[in-house]
Amino acid sequence: MLLTDQEYIRFSRHIMLDEVGEAGQIAIKQAHILIVGMGGLGCAAAQYLAAAGIGQLTLIDHDNVEVSNLQRQILFTTEDVGGAKVTIAKNKLTAINPKVKINTFYQSVFDLNLTALMPKVDVVLDCTDNIDTRYFINYTCLKAKRKLVSASAIQGQGQLISFDFAQKGSPCYQCLVPEKVSSTRNCSSLGVLSTLLGVMGSLQATEVLRLILNEYQILNQLLIFDAWQMSFKRLVLTADPECQCCKHPIKG
Numbered sequence: 001m002l003l004t005d006q007e008y009i010r011f012s013r014h015i016m017l018d019e020v021g022e023a024g025q026i027a028i029k030q031a032h033i034l035i036v037g038m039g040g041l042g043c044a045a046a047q048y049l050a051a052a053g054i055g056q057l058t059l060i061d062h063d064n065v066e067v068s069n070l071q072r073q074i075l076f077t078t079e080d081v082g083g084a085k086v087t088i089a090k091n092k093l094t095a096i097n098p099k100v101k102i103n104t105f106y107q108s109v110f111d112l113n114l115t116a117l118m119p120k121v122d123v124v125l126d127c128t129d130n131i132d133t134r135y136f137i138n139y140t141c142l143k144a145k146r147k148l149v150s151a152s153a154i155q156g157q158g159q160l161i162s163f164d165f166a167q168k169g170s171p172c173y174q175c176l177v178p179e180k181v182s183s184t185r186n187c188s189s190l191g192v193l194s195t196l197l198g199v200m201g202s203l204q205a206t207e208v209l210r211l212i213l214n215e216y217q218i219l220n221q222l223l224i225f226d227a228w229q230m231s232f233k234r235l236v237l238t239a240d241p242e243c244q245c246c247k248h249p250i251k252g
């Protein structure tokens with residue numbers, strides 16, 4: 001696969017980077033990224049991935065746009081209220097870059113065959129906001145040996161971690177969060193700073209580009225961003241020998 005003359009112009013600021021170059025931009029063009037959740041994280045990540053020249057995006061979300069989303073879900077405008085998030089997102093992303101192939105699923109991730117999608121995608125972005133969905137995505141990616149970039153944001157604190165389950169002995173999301181925390185601990189009950197979603201979603205998109213470009217992988221490290229302190233902290237995660245997901249999966 002080569003780049004067209006138009007793509008050389010469009011992505012010239014990428015191509016001139018030693019870390020990307022022509023081969024890197026072609027790798028970005030060949031990539032297929034799955035985004036689960038088109039809230040604040042998904043909106044920010046998807047915009048950058050479309051602009052950066054990702055070849056194919058698959059978006060999963062069963063929600064419609066609500067007025068209270070507009071504070072942080074920057075793909076949506078006031079007139080989009082009531083519409084399906086994935087459909088509106090597809091239109092906006094196509095306007096940014098018409099060359100991106102965008103597939104949408106207007107349904108819950110539990111209602112579709114996520115396992116069947118796995119072999120088709122290179123990296124999965126978890127942009128959801130509840131623990132049951134996070135466990136499910138983590139388990140499905142682990143089983144399929146996919147790469148997973150998981151982010152979350154509550155109040156003024158964001159977290160980011162990437163896994164490559166093709167690597168032997170990789171820890172998983174459940175090693176990090178072994179017990180289901182209360183399902184009421186999310187943005188709708190505790191609030192979240194608008195721009196924090198933009199920071200964390202952009203970091204997820206950055207992780208995707210780094211994973212595609214291959215040489216810049218920093219896996220299994222939890223990055224914690226505190227918006228009020230304007231500080232980043234990094235913690236190394238090792239596999240939990242007691243983990244109910246990657247070490248002792250419950251059968252059935």
Ligand SMILES: [Zn+2]
Nearest residue numbers: 172175243246
């Ligand atoms: Zn685990």
